[in-house]
Amino acid sequence: MALWPQVKDRSVKELLVIYHRLLNFFGEQGWWPAETPFEVVVGAILTQNTAWRNVERAIENLKEAGVLTPQGLRDLDEARLAELIRPSGYYNVKAKRLKDVMKFLEGGYGGDLQRMFSEPISSLRGKILMVKGVGSETADSILLYAGEKPIFVIDAYTKRILFRHGMITDGASYGDIQDLFMRSLPLDVSLYQEYHALFVRLAKTFCKTKPLCMGCPLEDGWPTSSGK
Numbered sequence: 001m002a003l004w005p006q007v008k009d010r011s012v013k014e015l016l017v018i019y020h021r022l023l024n025f026f027g028e029q030g031w032w033p034a035e036t037p038f039e040v041v042v043g044a045i046l047t048q049n050t051a052w053r054n055v056e057r058a059i060e061n062l063k064e065a066g067v068l069t070p071q072g073l074r075d076l077d078e079a080r081l082a083e084l085i086r087p088s089g090y091y092n093v094k095a096k097r098l099k100d101v102m103k104f105l106e107g108g109y110g111g112d113l114q115r116m117f118s119e120p121i122s123s124l125r126g127k128i129l130m131v132k133g134v135g136s137e138t139a140d141s142i143l144l145y146a147g148e149k150p151i152f153v154i155d156a157y158t159k160r161i162l163f164r165h166g167m168i169t170d171g172a173s174y175g176d177i178q179d180l181f182m183r184s185l186p187l188d189v190s191l192y193q194e195y196h197a198l199f200v201r202l203a204k205t206f207c208k209t210k211p212l213c214m215g216c217p218l219e220d221g222w223p224t225s226s227g228k
Contacts, residue, residue: 009076010183011080012185013223014223015180015181015184015185016084016089016185018218018222018223019191019194019195019198021196021217021218022195022199022201022202022217023198023200024217025217026138026198026201026202026205026217027032029153029194029197029198029200029201030193030197031145031194031196031197031200032141032145032146032193032197033052033056033191034145034146035111036071037071037113037117037146037147038068038113039059039068039143040141040145040146041101041142041146042062042068042098043055043057044060044138044142044145044146045094045097045101045133045134045138046085046094046098047058047088048060048090048094049089049090050088050089050090050137054085054087054088054089054134055088055169056084057087057088058084058085058088060085060089061084061085061087062084062085063159065084065098068181070102070105070106070111070113071111071223072126072133073098073102073105074099074102074106074111075084078095078096078099079095079187081095082094083096083100086110095135097131097132097133097134098220100131100132100133101131101134101160103167104127104128108127108164115206116147116148117147117148117149121143121147121149121150121151124141124143124149125140125143125151128142134177135175136154136174136175137153137154137155140152140153140154140178141153142194144192144196145193146212148189149189150187150188150189150190150192151178151182151192152178152181152182152185152195152196153192153196154174154178154181155199156176156195157199157200157202157203157204157207158177158196158199158203158205159172159177161199161202161203161218162177162201164211165179165221165222166179166222167180167222181195202216202217202218206218
């Protein structure tokens with residue numbers, strides 16, 4: 001098994017200790033930076049394989065063009081959409097993905113995001129994952145940050161941090177890692193949002209591709225059940 005044996009028994013206290021240690025060090029992150037749930041959905045697509053500053057530029061272009069709405073993106077010519085989101089990179093691919101998400105939203109929920117998020121997460125997540133180009137991380141980001149559904153987002157930063165601290169092995173799957181958090185922490189949207197954001201901050205500040213361990217809030221290692 002990829003994770004520590006008896007993960008739930010050993011990790012409840014540990015994961016909360018880590019959360020509070022990161023929170024005390026970095027402060028509240030207030031992530032996801034967006035004015036509306038729909039902006040979160042668009043951002044979750046655009047942030048694939050690019051830095052967030054590039055996403056911000058693309059979203060600003062959509063706002064200035066007055067098309068950052070389900071209807072606006074649905075009716076916009078795909079080539080024009082690609083031009084507007086060019087700063088996010090892979091703009092032709094992402095334009096197609098945004099169009100597919102708009103078709104999904106329109107076809108299943110009449111373009112009403114609130115109606116979509118009123119559906120139970122157990123069925124909605126599977127439907128979102130059926131949209132071409134939408135993987136687990138993107139779907140869960142949409143559910144957690146736009147829909148405020150209690151589901152923990154796993155990204156490359158989280159995997160890197162957990163692997164370096166011996167919490168997972170190299171072969172741990174997305175589902176394995178997500179299960180570690182979902183079984184060990186309360187089903188709390190705010191906790192999941194802040195925890196994920198703190199991992200991102202930690203990875204960008206200290207746990208980089210080439211780690212900068214000195215001064216890291218986890219420099220002395222991951223806490224254990226014995227109280228380390």
